Amino acid sequence: MSVPLAEKTGQHQLPIEFADEKESIKITGFWMFLVTDVLIFASLFSTYAVMRTSVAMGPTPDQLFHMGPVMLETILLLTSSFTIGLGVYFMRKGQVRALMGWMIVTILLGAGFVGTEIHDFVTFAQQGATWHTSAFLSAFDILVGTHGAHVTFGIFWAITLLFQLRKRGITPQTARKVYTYSLYWHFLDIVWIFIYTFVYLNGKIV
Amino acid sequence: MSEATKPITAEEAYNNENDKVLRFLKPRFHEEAFPTIQILGYIGSLILTFGAYFLVMNHVLPPVALLSVILVLAVFQAALQLGVFMHIREGRGLAWQLIPLYFVFFVALGMVGMSIWIMLFKSGVS
Structure with missing residues (x-):
């Protein structure tokens, strides 16, 4: 016996980013990208694990790190993860203005994170702690720098999404794009x- | 439209006696009237972060135990982000993302874990 499913006939709604089959499969595809990104960061973490005691003549981690800026960066990024989570929540409710508002908050928090991180790196460089100094600092800069580059890319990605949302509103396509962006942001x-x-x-x- | 061809939701379809073994294939999404889970997730992530911070700054444990504890806290927080914000178990059918994710966590743990493990043999390496 074949019974028509309410999901297929549109009487029972899936979340909008999953509603279209072609858009939905792209979300699965984005998970595959995140999986490969885990591998990039795993290899950088392995490098750091091996190199972190090789400080040569340079500073040790304990001498170099100040927890003040680090805590600020952590709070900014955790809060931005929360705000984009709220954005997706309002997207599923179909409220485009609330979605765009929370995305703008996310972009600002992300920019604050990148700004703090750049300020931190410049401070290190002024103390003579660049990636030429020691194996520890090479591994540190490439690991934290790769993450910072990801966040920077995410900010520009979100700005392009804002233009699309303003022009087209919440469609299955823009909703899928916002959803994959939120996956990327939480992953970072x-x-x-x-x-x-x-x-x-x-x-x-x- | 007869009774037999009336549209039913997937929820009802997979509750049919014949299809109960296929329930893992049914669509799965959460709907909330208020973003309670997100707010609780945010508070939880802040607690885990500051918990790790105070544990380390007050040196409450010997170094190896301390590192183990804060790494466990980090894993909890990753699980929280995946579960609350990334909707990891949601999908139109089976959540296909779970299988490659389990695999890559296995590979990543192997890579990082083995690197840490091999560096414990300091005398042998230098």
């Missing part, structure tokens, strides 16, 4: 939590 938050724990806090355990 997870990576940051491990940088925060394994690089910064671990550096303070003497």
